[in-house]
Structures are given as C-alpha cells and as structure tokens.
Amino acid sequence: MRPRDTSPEAWAMMEAAYRRMTPRARVEHSVALTALTHAIALAALRQRHPEDDERTLRLRLAARAIDAATMKAAFAWPPAAGD
Numbered sequence: 001m002r003p004r005d006t007s008p009e010a011w012a013m014m015e016a017a018y019r020r021m022t023p024r025a026r027v028e029h030s031v032a033l034t035a036l037t038h039a040i041a042l043a044a045l046r047q048r049h050p051e052d053d054e055r056t057l058r059l060r061l062a063a064r065a066i067d068a069a070t071m072k073a074a075f076a077w078p079p080a081a082g083d
Contacts, residue, residue, distance in 0.1 A: 002011040018026065038061060045057050052060070059077045071077050 002008065006014075021029065041061055041064070042057055045052070045060050049057065049060065059071070059075055062075075063071050063077070066074075
C-alpha cells in the first residue's frame with residue numbers, strides 16, 4: 001500500500017527496486033530498517049525516561065509489541081508497585 005506522502009511515480013520506483021532485490025537483500029534491508037526503527041524508539045524512550053537503565057528501556061520497547069500478560073510472565077515486567 002502506497003503511503004499518502006509518496007507519489008505514485010516514486011512508489012512505482014520503490015516497488016521496482018524491491019522486485020530487483022534478491023531474497024537475501026530484501027531480508028537484509030528489512031533487518032536494517034528494523035534496527036533503525038528500534039534505535040529511534042529507544043532514543044525517544046531515553047528522553048522520556050532518562051533515569052531508566054538499558055534493560056528497562058529495552059523492556060519498555062518490547063512492551064510496545066508484546067502483550068502485558070506475556071511481558072509479566074516472561075520478564076516479570078512491569079514490576080509490582082513498591083518493588
């Protein structure tokens with residue numbers, strides 16, 4: 001689906017470029033974009049929670065994609081009030 005801020009012509013060029021990529025190149029590109037997205041999200045979390053250590057920041061990031069029950073069961077996070 002074409003983003004609203006991208007012209008049809010530019011989108012066609014992007015799609016053509018992706019079609020020319022090998023499967024490995026597409027996976028590498030996806031991994032790089034995911035890493036960039038995580039880095040940007042972590043930077044925003046660091047600004048909002050400067051007192052948090054790296055583990056807590058990464059748990060906050062994970063909690064954006066993992067439901068609360070799983071976060072609690074897998075990571076005991078968030079901790080109970082008063083812990």
